[in-house]
Amino acid sequence: MKSVGLRTELNVERIRADFPILHQAIHGKPLVFLDSAASSQKPIPVIEAMNEYYRTTHANVHRGVYQLSEQATALYEEARRKIAAFIGAASPKEIIFTRNTTEAINLVAYAWARPFLREGDEILLTEMEHHSNLVPWFLVAQEKGLRIRYIPITDEGRLRLDLLDTLITERTRLVAVTMMSNVLGTINPLRPIIEKAHAVGAMVLIDGAQGVPHIPVNVQELGGDFLAFSGHKMCGPTGIGVLWGRRELLEAMPPFLGGGDMIRRVTLEGAEWNELPYKFEAGTPAIAEAIGLGVAVDYLSRIGLEAIHHHEQMLVTYAMERLSEFPGIRIVGPPPAERGGVVAFVMDRVHPHDIATILDREGICIRAGHHCAMPLHERLGLTATARASFYLYNTIEEVDRLIEGLEIVRKTFHRAG
């Protein structure tokens, strides 16, 4: 009963040739990498761009008057422009380089929520958030006496949007929600949330860690206020992430970290903040990483986010079909049409860590645990799940390898007698 047309618009063989890491054996078996939701692999153009930068162009940015520094600055700022275009930002000034999603969310917590929210104000989160979109709010809430509320999820892993009208009130100042769950795979409908939040004057922060790498995003059409994402999950390097924010908001916010580059003028009495985006980029930034992320964005754009998303949905549909036929396996989350390329599951009598260890011996990388979403697992009544996640370089054959690997898990644990 194959309901899926196993078609893809991607030339996956050609794409795979761009990812050297994929062509190796692990424990003597060809590597099957199904953990891109944790961190994706990097294509040659990204690796080469960073290499080339260090070989030919490196110098500190924004300070030198010599040619090398000017070239480094130009490359760094070009990366910012590419990223602005990639997410449809009104201006590169709205693109703030951070280390990752986590730091981007913390920036908003410390430089927006902390100075602007008052005791009794409410922050609305959801039950499916990653710890990095929970803990920063816990910290400010504790300090400022804020109230945190949650949009619950259904048993299928959808947000209870029917409750929005009671959850979003005049006291709501911020709604922070993930574009896509890193466990359930659910792609959340953001528009109704943004509309209802804006209707009461609340801001909306979108955790784009799982969304931006896999789904086309245009922040001006979407209409949120902040968007956070990580380079390493979208074919870029580690150590670089992005906070996009609406310009008026960013202008009104005090700096996050103090230091060099973020000031216009310092006297012994104080300092005058630099203009956007530098106000939020204290100290020497991750220059090579920003350049690498710019090239990653070029790479993804050339292939097309729409096509990547369709490819992943094809893979996840097939994977869910195979997994649902597998004895003793239970999938968490909604049907394939409502998700990205992530599928988490549990198997009767076998702990997810044992699944992952046995699969590793077969050369297959999946993740096991709570995936930094402990409250979600608690809601699901589980301590851990096994998770396979897909990206543009994954294939149907790799899903088959996963299923064969799970067959070995089953045989290992469900022995006769």
Add this chain to the structure above:
Amino acid sequence: MEDLYREIILDHYENPRNYGELPDADISYEDDNPLCGDRIRMDLKVQDGRIVDVRFSGKGCAISQASASMLTERIKGATVEEARRLTREDILEMLGIPLGPARIKCALLSLKVLKAGLYGLPKIDWDELG
């Protein structure tokens, strides 16, 4: 696969020895490894410096549960001093399987629980297991 999920490991996982709780335990201690949700509790009955009875309970992966089960067999009847002297190497030798850094904590959780209990410590660090 045989090397890691050996028959003896699976047997202890599926038929854990000394499983349960001791209502009149002299020492009870419980800890978890939040990373994977493994949780182990140990109840000990001690008489004249000797562990006369032991039970463990908890949930988790095959490695953590088998390790706890085997450890209870090992310490039942041993003196508290002997049990205190157990090291990580003793546990790994007892399991007899190759474990990478990612799974070693699963194997050592039961020792961590046992040692914190025996020394009456609120908590013991992984690198203090000996």
